Amino acid sequence: xxxxPQISMLSYDVVVIGGGPAGMAAAVKAKxxxxxxxxxxxNDYLGGILPQCIHPGFGLHYFKEELTGPExxxxxxxxxVELGVEYRTAARVLEIxxxxxxxxxxxxxxxxxxxxxxxxxIIYAAGARERHAFEIGIVGDRxxxxxxxxxxxxxxxxxxxxxxKEVVIVGSGDxxxxxARRFALEGAKVKAVIELMPYPGGLARNVMILRDFNIPLYxxxxxxxxxxxxxxxxxxVVRVDENLNETGxxxxxxxxxxxxxxxxxxxxxxxxxxxxxxxxxxxGPVVNDRLETSVxxxxxxxxxLLINDLVDYVAEQxxxxxxxxxxxxxxxxxxxxxxVKVRKGQNVRLIAPHYLSGDRDVYLYLRVARPMENVExxxxxxxxxxxxxxxxxxxxxxxxxxxxxxxxxxxKLTVEVVRA
Amino acid sequence: MKTRVAIIGAGISGASIARVxxxxxxxxxxxxxxxxxxxxxxxxxxxxxxxxxxxxxxEKYPMRAKLCIxxxxxxxxxxxxxxxxxxxxxALIVATKEEDFDELEKLLERGHKNGVPEMRIIDRDELxxxxxxxxxxxxxxxxxxxxxxxxxxxxVIALVENAVANGVKTHLETEVRGIxxxxxxxxGVETNNGFIEADIVINAAGLYADEVARMAGIDYFEIHPRKxxxxxxDDDVPGPGRVLFPTPTPISKGIVVTTEISGHLMIGxxxxxxxxxxxxxxxxxxxxxxxxxxxxxxxxxxxxxxxxVIRTFAGLRPEPTxxxxxxxxxxxxxxxxxxAGIRSPGLxxxxxxxxxxxxxxxxxxxxxxxxxxKWNPYRKEITHFFMLPPEKANELIKKNPAYGKIVCRCxxxxxxxxxxxxxxxxxxxxxxxxxxxxxxxxKSTTGTCQGSFCRPKIVxxxxxEYGVEPWEVTxxxxxxxxxxxxxxxxxxxxxA
Ligand SMILES: Cc1cc2nc3c(=O)[nH]c(=O)nc-3n(C[C@H](O)[C@H](O)[C@H](O)COP(=O)(O)OP(=O)(O)OC[C@H]3O[C@@H](n4cnc5c(N)ncnc54)[C@H](O)[C@@H]3O)c2cc1C
Ligand SMILES: Cc1cc2nc3c(=O)[nH]c(=O)nc-3n(C[C@H](O)[C@H](O)[C@H](O)COP(=O)(O)OP(=O)(O)OC[C@H]3O[C@@H](n4cnc5c(N)ncnc54)[C@H](O)[C@@H]3O)c2cc1C
Numbered sequence: 057x058x059x060x061p062q063i064s065m066l067s068y069d070v071v072v073i074g075g076g077p078a079g080m081a082a083a084v085k086a087k088x089x090x091x092x093x094x095x096x097x098x099n100d101y102l103g104g105i106l107p108q109c110i111h112p113g114f115g116l117h118y119f120k121e122e123l124t125g126p127e128x129x130x131x132x133x134x135x136x137v138e139l140g141v142e143y144r145t146a147a148r149v150l151e152i153x154x155x156x157x158x159x160x161x162x163x164x165x166x167x168x169x170x171x172x173x174x175x176x177x178i179i180y181a182a183g184a185r186e187r188h189a190f191e192i193g194i195v196g197d198r199x200x201x202x203x204x205x206x207x208x209x210x211x212x213x214x215x216x217x218x219x220x221k222e223v224v225i226v227g228s229g230d231x232x233x234x235x236a237r238r239f240a241l242e243g244a245k246v247k248a249v250i251e252l253m254p255y256p257g258g259l260a261r262n263v264m265i266l267r268d269f270n271i272p273l274y275x276x277x278x279x280x281x282x283x284x285x286x287x288x289x290x291x292x293v294v295r296v297d298e299n300l301n302e303t304g305x306x307x308x309x310x311x312x313x314x315x316x317x318x319x320x321x322x323x324x325x326x327x328x329x330x331x332x333x334x335x336x337x338x339x340g341p342v343v344n345d346r347l348e349t350s351v352x353x354x355x356x357x358x359x360x361l362l363i364n365d366l367v368d369y370v371a372e373q374x375x376x377x378x379x380x381x382x383x384x385x386x387x388x389x390x391x392x393x394x395x396v397k398v399r400k401g402q403n404v405r406l407i408a409p410h411y412l413s414g415d416r417d418v419y420l421y422l423r424v425a426r427p428m429e430n431v432e433x434x435x436x437x438x439x440x441x442x443x444x445x446x447x448x449x450x451x452x453x454x455x456x457x458x459x460x461x462x463x464x465x466x467x468k469l470t471v472e473v474v475r476a
Numbered sequence: 477m478k479t480r481v482a483i484i485g486a487g488i489s490g491a492s493i494a495r496v497x498x499x500x501x502x503x504x505x506x507x508x509x510x511x512x513x514x515x516x517x518x519x520x521x522x523x524x525x526x527x528x529x530x531x532x533x534x535e536k537y538p539m540r541a542k543l544c545i546x547x548x549x550x551x552x553x554x555x556x557x558x559x560x561x562x563x564x565x566x567a568l569i570v571a572t573k574e575e576d577f578d579e580l581e582k583l584l585e586r587g588h589k590n591g592v593p594e595m596r597i598i599d600r601d602e603l604x605x606x607x608x609x610x611x612x613x614x615x616x617x618x619x620x621x622x623x624x625x626x627x628x629x630x631x632v633i634a635l636v637e638n639a640v641a642n643g644v645k646t647h648l649e650t651e652v653r654g655i656x657x658x659x660x661x662x663x664g665v666e667t668n669n670g671f672i673e674a675d676i677v678i679n680a681a682g683l684y685a686d687e688v689a690r691m692a693g694i695d696y697f698e699i700h701p702r703k704x705x706x707x708x709x710d711d712d713v714p715g716p717g718r719v720l721f722p723t724p725t726p727i728s729k730g731i732v733v734t735t736e737i738s739g740h741l742m743i744g745x746x747x748x749x750x751x752x753x754x755x756x757x758x759x760x761x762x763x764x765x766x767x768x769x770x771x772x773x774x775x776x777x778x779x780x781x782x783x784x785v786i787r788t789f790a791g792l793r794p795e796p797t798x799x800x801x802x803x804x805x806x807x808x809x810x811x812x813x814x815x816a817g818i819r820s821p822g823l824x825x826x827x828x829x830x831x832x833x834x835x836x837x838x839x840x841x842x843x844x845x846x847x848x849x850k851w852n853p854y855r856k857e858i859t860h861f862f863m864l865p866p867e868k869a870n871e872l873i874k875k876n877p878a879y880g881k882i883v884c885r886c887x888x889x890x891x892x893x894x895x896x897x898x899x900x901x902x903x904x905x906x907x908x909x910x911x912x913x914x915x916x917x918x919k920s921t922t923g924t925c926q927g928s929f930c931r932p933k934i935v936x937x938x939x940x941e942y943g944v945e946p947w948e949v950t951x952x953x954x955x956x957x958x959x960x961x962x963x964x965x966x967x968x969x970x971x972a
Contacts, residue, residue, distance in 0.1 A: 062867040098882055148882035163866065165890075167877030170866045188926045190787045195760040198789060200956035204928040211932050217947045217959040221966055243966030283759065286955030312960075325712070325924070 063163075066173040068094045070381045071162045072181060073149045076104020077367050078358025079181035080132040081374030082381075086179070087139045089382045094173060095136070095143035096164050102136070102145060103129030104183050104358075105206065106367065108213045111234055113261070117368035128367060144168075152178065154330050157352045157389055177353045177381040180327060181374060184320035184359035189282070192226070192318045196281040201288030205231045205317035209238065218242055220313030224291050225249045226279050229257035229450060230365060232317030233265045239315075240269040247309050249273045250293055252300060255427050257450050259365060278302070279314065288314050320363045327354070337406035338362040344411040345418045346380030346390050347373060353389075355380050362408050362421060365452050369421065396465045401472025403428065405449065412469075414462040420455045424448070424473050432476040438464040447473055478504040479843055482665050482674035484652050484688055486514035488628060489818050490680035491635035492830035498642035500834075501846040505644045506672055507636065508665065510651035512908040512953040513901070515632030515916070517682040519823065521758070521791030522704070523732055523745060524628045525719060526551050527821040528567060528620035530587030530595060531729065539801040543825035543832065545590050548622055550827035558634040559857035560626055561737050567623035567719040568603065570775060572613045576723035580618040583724075587620070594621050607716050611777050623719055625737050628823055629916040630857075636904050638855040642848075646905040647672065649953075652681075655691040655812070662692065662811040676811045676841065678833060683755045683794045685802075685816035692812045697802055699817060700752045701792035704745025705764040707772075708736070708787040710924050713780045715741030720775050729820075731771030738887075738919060743772035743779070745791065760788045786926060793819045801825070803832055805840040813837075858897055858917060861890035883937075884930040886923020893918045894934060898941045909938040912952040931958075 072083045075097025086093040101107060106114070109125030116122055119131060136143065147166040154160050162173045186204040201220055203211070205227075211217040221244045225232045228251040236246045249266065254276045256263045266273050274293065280302070281292035291314055295305040322340040324332070333342045333350035340361045341349040348355050357373035364370045384390055392413035398420065400407055407422040424447045433442040433453070438461050447453065455471075462469070481497055483490045486509035494507045511517065529545030555562040571577055580597055587595045598619045604610065606619075640646060647669065654666035655677060664673040681688040686699040709715070715735035722730035728747055736742045746767040750757055765788055773779055796802055796817025806812045813836055815829060822829075837843050861869060861879060872892070873880035879892030897917035898909075906913055911927070914920060914934050921927030921934070935958050939946040947959030961970060 062870055064870075098885060146881050148885065148888075150882075150888065165861075165869065165873070165880050165882060167873065167880040169873050169880060170870045172866075185925045186928050188786075188928055190785055190926060191783055193782060193785075195762055195765065195788065197759045200951035200958065207928040207931060211935075211959060212963050215932055215936065215946060216963045217932075217935075218961050218963045218965050219959050221960055242963055280762070281759075285756075286953070287957070328712070 064169060064171050066094065066171055068092050068173060068175045069385055070177045070179060070378070071096065071173055071175040072179045073162065074104065074181035074183055074358070074360070075099070075102040075143060075145065076181060076183050076358060076370070077106060077128065077132060078360070078370045078374040079104070079179070080136055081371035082179045082181060082357055082378045083141045083143065084132065084135050084139060085375040085378035086381060087141045089378060091378070091382055091385070093141060095141060096147040096149055096162070097143070097145050098148035100145055102133045102143065108206070108209045110213050114367045117366070118371050132371070149326065152326055152330055154351055154354070158385070160353060176385045177355065179374070179377045179381060180354060180356045180360055181358045181377070182323045182326070182360050184322050184363055186320055187316065187318040189314070189316050192316065194279060194282060196283050197285070199282065199284045199287050201284065201312050202282060202314045202316070205235045205315050208235055208315050212238060212242070218244070221245060222247055222311040223313040223315060224279065224309055224311045225315045225317060227251065227257060227317035227319070228263070228273060229317055229319065230259055230262050232315070233258045233262040235315055235317060236271055237265045237269060240271065246271045247311050250277050250279050251275050252278045252296060255448070259450055282314060288312050320359060322360045322362065324360055327356070335406070335408070335410065337400070338408055340408065342410045343408060344390065344395065345409045345413055345416060346383065347377045347409065348380060348384070348390050353384055362406065364421070365450070369452070369454060372419070396462055397468040399468050399470040401470040403473040404471050407471055412457070412462045414459055417456060417458050418462070420457060420471065422453050422455065422471060424453070428473065428475070430476050431473050434472050434474060435469050437469040438462070443476055478502050479676060480504045480506070480674045481676045481678065482506045482508055482672055483678045483680055484508050484665065485517065485680040485682055486632065486636060486646070487517045487519040487680065487682050488515070488632050488823050488826040489682070489815050489829055490678070491515070491632045491639065492826040493678060493680060493815065493833050494639040494644045495635045496830035496834050498639045498644045499847055499851045501848045503845070505639070506647060506674065507639065507644055508647045508650050508652055508667065508672065510649065512649050512910055513906050513913045514636045514648070514904065515629040516952070518792060518794055519628050519632050521789050522628060522820070522823060523734070524625050524736060524823065525732070526624040526626060527824045528587065528595070528623045529590050529592045529824070530583050530620060531724065532590070532821070533586065534589055537800040539803060540821065540825070541590050543801065543828040544821045545592055546828035547821070547825035551624070551626065551824070554827055555626060557853045558638055558855045560631045560634045561857070562624055562626040563737050564622070564624040565718050566619065566621040567721060568607065569618040569620070569721045569723055570603070570610065570614050571616045571723050572611065574615070577616065579723050583618055592620070592622065595619065607718060607720065609714065609716060609776060609778060610720070611775055625719065625734065627737055633900070633917060634855050634857070637900060638852070640904050641855065642851055648905050649907060652688060652691070655688070657692055657809050660808065660810055662809060676813065676837065678813045678815060680815040680818070682818065683792055685794065685814065689814060689816060692806070692809050694806050694809065694812070694814070697797040697816065698752060699794045699796050701750045701755050701757070702795045703748045703750055703757070703764065703790055703792055705760050705768055705790045706742060706744030706788065707765065707768060707785055708789070709741040709780060709784050710786050711739045713741045713784050716776065722775055731768055731775070733772050733776040738922065740786070743776070744768045746771065750792070755792065758790050758792065760790045764790070786924060795819050801829070803829060803836070805836050811841065858900060859893055860918070861893055862888040883933050884918070884920035884923065886925055887919045889918045889920040889930070891937065894920065894937050895941070898938065908950055908953055909942040909944060910950045910952050911935065911938070911958070914938065
């Protein structure tokens with residue numbers, strides 16, 4: 057192991073990377089379980105993206121009441137402080153090194169200096185990043201007035217800046233819809249929400265926003281081009297067919313602002329560098345039922361695991377990761393007699409965790425590929441069946457499996473969503 | 477009395493000229509640029525190659541042929557003196573058909589004529605040893621080891637910083653609108669910021685050099701824009717180690733596949749001629765990008781899915797009548813020197829162009845240039861946190877905690893880096909705070925997320941250091957403000 061001269065050394069049982077809801081819940085739980093834990097976040101404040109989500113809709117499951125993002129974050133932060141969890145803000149993790157199962161190093165920088173932290177386990181809760189205009193193939197002028205939804209939200213609700221007054225939103229997922237409302241509430245004109253798919257991408261309660269604020273929604277359309285001098289002046293929209301190919305039908309919308317809300321991608325570059333296996337469907341790591349990645353002792357939770365719609369599940373994943381870290385440290389590893397592989401069947405686009413031990417109950421998190429009504433969620437190997445009135449890609453399904461159920465499977469179990 | 481020189485245009489040409497002329501005791505040099513910062517014209521968006529000097533025909537384009545190889549040799553020295561980010565990784569001009577070797581032989585011969593060292597034709601085995609990711613159809617290549625890549629805007633910035641340190645005065649956001657000529661001699665330039673007296677006017681206005689020349693009554697050439705578009709991929713997408721060209725056809729040098737100096741696979745450019753009035757049409761197009769993709773695929777079949785693209789952009793080549801650089805003192809107007817039509821390989825040639833201009837001043841204008849006793853050839857690059865070994869970073873953070881705080885998470889750019897960049901902006905006279913000025917100095921906002929996390933933070937830093945409201949900070953100059961006011965501006969019925 058290379059010694060690093062003049063770099064301050066710290067030592068912990070577990071380091072939590074990321075101070076959003078996943079990381080905070082993990083750190084709180086780890087502390088409650090008696091672990092010596094350090095939480096690191098690069099921002100000046102804890103909470104991850106929650107402090108900028110000033111709308112209600114958080115915590116119905118976890119705190120059993122409806123909170124705003126900042127409220128949810130401050131509740132968790134309060135618990136963290138009460139318990140005396142050590143944390144550092146303005147602390148960016150630069151690198152993770154995995155020397156052996158119980159010897160890992162996290163290198164971070166902060167205004168107090170660069171540190172190397174020796175730790176037995178790592179909980180990775182670094183959240184996600186947003187897809188931007190270039191990634192979705194928008195061409196034309198590279199001008200001001202193009203923001204990702206998160207950037208627009210940060211400008212408005214962290215820094216108090218209004219980005220623009222005539223807005224087109226790309227993407228009808230929750231984030232896009234919430235930003236549409238946010239702009240409308242500040243007196244901006246939201247001229248359109250443009251959605252590639254033939255159905256809206258957000259939770260039903262958020263799709264209502266469009267009606268409430270009289271905002272046109274264009275399904276099966278996409279923004280392909282931006283023109284303007286200095287700032288956005290107009291955007292070109294084309295209709296797509298069933299196969300999402302562009303039809304010739306196109307029109308321009310005059311606007312000074314284009315907000316891109318085209319999905320989130322788990323931020324896992326640092327994990328990839330140390331060889332953590334990634335699932336192309338979730339964009340996050342392949343994990344077992346302890347949320348352990350393919351590198352032993354590195355656990356993952358929240359939007360780095362898979363993109364969640366509800367912060368409650370994010371916090372739940374954080375707690376599980378902390379329990380798993382405790383188990384890992386005590387037993388020197390996560391062992392199981394067998395690992396049952398979880399497979400995606402019909403109309404299942406993504407699912408995690410990927411391997412189940414049958415030693416404990418688990419929650420499976422999954423999303424369907426297409427919306428369907430009146431369906432049955434089935435796991436044929438164990439004879440499980442569940443009736444669901446509707447399923448939508450926008451709404452993550454959380455399915456509890458009991459240990460006894462999992463034990464019935466031999467090598468794999470297949471989750472499928474089929475017509476009832 | 478000193479001879480007053482006004483250089484119009486702070487691109488790679490004007491900046492190089494400013495640096496070289498700053499060596500002389502008896503010149504007072506003014507560098508005039510209409511944009512808010514230097515290097516935002518043609519020099520901003522190009523392939524960034526320091527070409528080898530083998531493909532300009534000395535019969536047809538004598539200036540290009542002469543200055544390209546000279547420029548290449550000078551850059552090897554200048555990048556060190558000025559600490560300009562660069563890599564000397566060489567180029568391969570790849571043959572995929574037997575006939576291509578005829579063309580490569582021609583290039584080799586021309587290269588020898590132009591004085592290009594160390595070129596040779598390599599066979600298939602050696603080629604795949606060098607670049608295993610190439611198309612299986614490749615059968616050999618011309619290897620030109622002296623080719624390299626630099627950061628073109630960082631280069632302009634470095635040159636201007638060095639020129640300013642040596643006494644050059646900059647005038648940014650100053651557009652030349654007229655040239656005063658009396659009795660056949662230049663007297664100075666009229667600008668939106670008043671009249672600037674000058675005995676010598678150097679027209680290095682890039683795409684607009686024809687318009688500026690016309691202001692002095694010179695109209696024998698025209699410049700039309702030729703667009704080139706590019707794709708840039710995320711930094712974990714594998715690219716080649718060397719610059720890859722297809723064998724050129726009579727029409728085009730072809731689509732280049734390269735790993736640019738920050739480690740991103742880059743492909744482009746195509747070539748599309750635009751009418752002269754479209755000198756500000758920098759829009760990317762679906763058709764152009766498709767052409768680039770198809771072209772690149774022929775050399776580099778393993779292009780990643782389009783979702784790994786992190787940026788697309790376009791540049792405009794200033795194509796002059798006749799095709800060669802127009803670098804000369806105009807006889808009808810004493811003191812007026814054209815540095816026009818600086819199309820490719822203009823970036824490569826810039827240092828040689830600058831010496832050529834000094835030569836013209838001495839030879840054609842008869843001004844004896846006297847070297848300064850003290851002239852500083854060196855300039856230090858700003859701190860880049862991502863380049864520091866941890867113990868060095870630690871030392872710096874102990875002195876100034878801002879260096880420990882990361883602002884751009886993709887490229888690990890610290891707040892200290894950004895504050896240094898802002899200081900440097902002020903040093904060369906940047907008046908309007910722009911995110912792009914910070915971006916080109918620090919690499920912030922150029923990573924995987926393209927600035928969606930760090931741009932708001934950079935805006936805060938710029939607002940504070942420039943003493944303006946954050947929404948007044950621009951992306952790239954006036955008219956590209958980040959916001960229209962504070963978040964309640966519309967509800968109050970006011971907006972910026
Ligand atoms: C606009 C919007 C609206 C939403 N609305 C709702 C809603 O109504 N109800 C609901 O339940 N959920 C909502 N969500 C979803 C919920 O906010 C997210 O699922 C949740 O915040 C994800 O938490 P996380 O901890 O995984 O990630 P994040 O909150 O993103 O936190 C990750 C943290 O890690 C830090 N980090 C990353 N890398 C490093 C590193 N290398 N070193 C140090 N720190 C690092 C990041 O800066 C960040 O602070 C919304 C999300 C958005 C964007
Ligand atoms: C697609 C493409 C690829 C290229 N690839 C390469 C390559 O790989 N290698 C290479 O060597 N070369 C390459 N080139 C060529 C190279 O980029 C140019 O030759 C070079 O940048 C020209 O620099 P310049 O300083 O002459 O012009 P510019 O950089 O355009 O500078 C002129 C400046 O003058 C200013 N100006 C204009 N009018 C006025 C006015 N009236 N008043 C005040 N200021 C004014 C402009 O704002 C501008 O900043 C490429 C060019 C393109 C477009």
